Amino acid sequence: MADPGFEVPPYDNWGDAQPYAMWARARATCPVIETEGNDWAPGPTFSTTTFADADRVLRDPATFSSAINAEAMAPFMGELLLGLDGEEHRRYRSLVAQAFKKSSIERWRRELVDTVLTRLLDDIAPLGRTDLVASLTTKYPVQVICGIVGVPLDDHERFNEWAEKINYGPLDPHAGMAASAAMVEYLEPLVAARRTEPTGDLLSELVHAEIDGEQLSDARLHGFLRLLLPAGAETTYRVFGTCLFALLHRPEVMTRVREDRSLIAPLIEETLRWETSVTMVSRRAVLDTEIGGCPVPAGSPVTVYNGAADRDTERWQDPDDWNIDRDPQAHLAFGTGPHQCLGMHLARVELDAGINAVLDRLVDLRLDAAAPAPVIAGYAFRGPTTLPVVFSPSR
């Protein structure tokens, strides 16, 4: 079905877009939408807006291939985990997943996450006024990823710049390729050093990981490292900002959470459901099929709006409300099926540590009434662009 009221905004406007009302209309009237495609996926595209359709597409990789993710990004990211299917994906994922085991995440929290937060909040706490996006959220997960990979924390700005140019590679291929090459050149000596002398960091785990005698090829190792920053930092910093945005707009909830930290876990899950940072994922139908009764020819790109799925009224009451007291139900912020986010446990740990640290260190925290009100915006990636706050200065 084509829906004349449904229009994917031009790519240049994605940063400011507010798509939830349009997705809700589509879900109510025409839940699977056929459009002319977008900058990433030209040609007729089928987009899903309900929870049931999103869940079904993501759990059926034999019909809906992830190879579409490699088509646009392979020149810049190399061999991309996100772009593989079937056995090839399973083997590659099993090798890198070894580095994300529970014991590693616990160690990263102890040795890295809290240290990064303390350093950042030591600078912020005496100020009494700051923009938490500029001074905290944009700096925190990227420094954690650098630390996890084994790159000096002070190099995080170079990594951020490369990650952004790689991400925008399809729009500026020259800059994307240059950033991709610069990142490999930077990492190569580190990879060589870890091969001969493992240090226990993620890089050491990755170069020595082995399943059935198979190790990661250099192309896959570098492909994975180029995916880690955009996948791990760009996503988590935005959700961290949204958790703080929600708390700052609901001071009575902030007081409850400050006093009862067991509420942080439901707060994180509700924020992920309500305003995930990654609102859509891509697939391509490899067989003639249907979604929700709508015929989808083989070869068609399929956009799964997991952001829209997580506000489906069939599954949640008043889904546009942020309500940390809801009965827990699985959401699709991390996707589902074989490509479900590999870093979701790390993301939850980072969000938990980040919220705890802000509540511990920034007393009497509130929105800065003298600054423009913050907004959460974006089409594919969402989060607040500013969070101006005031608090009682402390050491």
Ligand code: HEM
């Ligand atoms: C709140 C933060 C995060 C969100 C909302 C998020 C979201 C997602 C989603 C929706 C997918 C599925 C993509 C698909 O099905 O095509 C995904 C995959 C992935 N994520 Fe995350 N992510 C987050 C944090 C992280 C972190 C911290 C890391 C690693 C450090 C990470 C690494 C990955 C990887 C490697 C994949 C690809 C898995 C595969 O293809 O098998 N993510 N993420």
